[in-house]
Amino acid sequence: MTARRICLLSLPLLWTAVFVVVPLLLILKISFAEPLLAQPPFTPLFDNGALLAQTGNYALLMEDGLYARALGNSLLFAGLATLCCLVLGLAIARAVTQAPKAWQPVLLTLIILPFWTSFLIRVYAWIALLKPEGLINAALLGLGVIDAPLVLVNTGFGVVLGMTYSYLPFAILPIYASLAGQSPKLTEAAIDLGATPLQAFWLVTIPLARPGILAAGLMVFIPMAGEFVIPDLLGGSATVMLGQTLWTEFFSNRDWPMASALAVLLTLLLLLPAMALQRLELGKASR
């Protein structure tokens, strides 16, 4: 390896080491400690050269139903919202690729436009829309579709809707990239060979967009599974997700080791399947 290449590689490696690897190792270390009313608020890992690793936090994670429920909620809501993001993302990305070439950059800009406004404000806006006296209920009541206001906020529906809305652009962009790279001739060839347009989409367009769809899925699922703000604002006590539990352990209970154990669990649960999936896909691409 030349000095030039080492220089080029050192920046991302340094970045990853300082902001990813070292913090992760610290979290891992804290997760094996016990809470302490001190500064820092946990027991040290080594005392006079003796290893003091405690696995009690992990044991509690397995025993207490609270954590399992939070984990279940996280996977369920993030999974549902990912599905919504992929379906909507595919539809929107395809619509953009079908639009005249000159419009496409404009349409893509419109998709990213909500980022001009703070994420937090947009989630608060959904409360205004979804609450019992909010715009949606007022409109439905006014039209006579419903007699009493629907409970939209503080529900799983609210959480899934909020997450789908917030993360949709991250799903659209990779799917759009994979669709835009496809030759329209392939769809035409499929139709020429007797496939209906829908079959052509399902049998040719979707399989070829697989890497993009997979990337989109990972890109939205991983942050959504650890999401804190959206379930806190749009969800209720029945929709508590792992991110909220972690926050509670950390800030309310000041139980850093438990919070760290939760973080390790979440990281492992999300990272391992994601890496496996990516490996599988990369292996397929090189074959």
Next chain:
Amino acid sequence: MPLLQLAGVSKSYGAEPAVDSLDLSVDEGESLVLLGPSGCGKSTLLRMIAGLEAPDSGKILLDGRDITALPAHQRPVNMMFQSYALFPHLSVRDNIAFGLRREGLAAAEIATRTGEAMAMLEITAFATRKPHQLSGGQQQRVALARALVKRPRMLLLDEPLGALDKRLRQQTQAELRKLNRQTGITFVFVTHDNDEAMALADRIAVMQHGRFRQIDAPRRIYDRPVDRFVANLMCDTNLFNAAVESGSGGLVAARSGTLLLHYSADADRPTRNGRQELALRLEQIEISRDPLPPAPNTACGIITDIDYIGDMTGIAVRLDDGQILKASQLNALHEPLLELDQQVWLTWDADALVPLKAEPA
């Protein structure tokens, strides 16, 4: 009854007509080549036959049935695309079976027919490979097999040989011609390459600006081009814009510069305004190094350019009045070879001069 009939088919993109009120009929088993420069509407016409584009007006009939409104996936015609458009995620076998699966055939029949198609095109060895693992020539065979396995009433080929090198292209042309004769499948072939058109066609339809300029057998197109566009498209040719002087006994006398030209009158190509455009193929001119007496259809000049291309030698000759005439001869029949600045005499038959129709404005 012809297999395919087009009646007044038009298609325009914006204000520009891509295909302008075309009539055409193609017989069963025929190989028709649509020839023209890019943008002449030949691909649009092919795509309308396939159903990938809808005509603005006019009718398309297949076996006498109006298929103008029939969606592409229901038409019994198949297309071989310019870039092959093989499905990159499917193996060779699955690419070929794709169309049969859409027909809902039994798995056993799909396997048999796919196998036969691969055997016919000698690609059985690559059955499990993906398209990107094949050479251009192999990909082209897969594309052909994928279209033929459907047993279409008509095979549409959209410049499918453009990506191949010259030798492979010539070889494939011969194979396609053989396939057309053996299987009796009707071909409609789009190309901008006149040699390819010659090699493949029973009839050539020359297109320009969305219209047919001439539809004829290759030989007729070459020997009797209808106008300057067709004459120039087929190969390099001498063109005269001659002033007609007199006509007697079917032979017309005309003058271009100091050249006196005698040509056979053609009732279909009447003279307009006393001027007549005439085409003269390079190889129709006999080159002589011995002086010839002045006569009609005879010229004398100096060789200004020599172009040696193996079997042939092409020359440019400047006449006394400044006109340049191009001529060529077979090297095997003429020794020794010609030289620059040599004086030569040129002569040709009256029938070698082809009167052209005036180009439409």
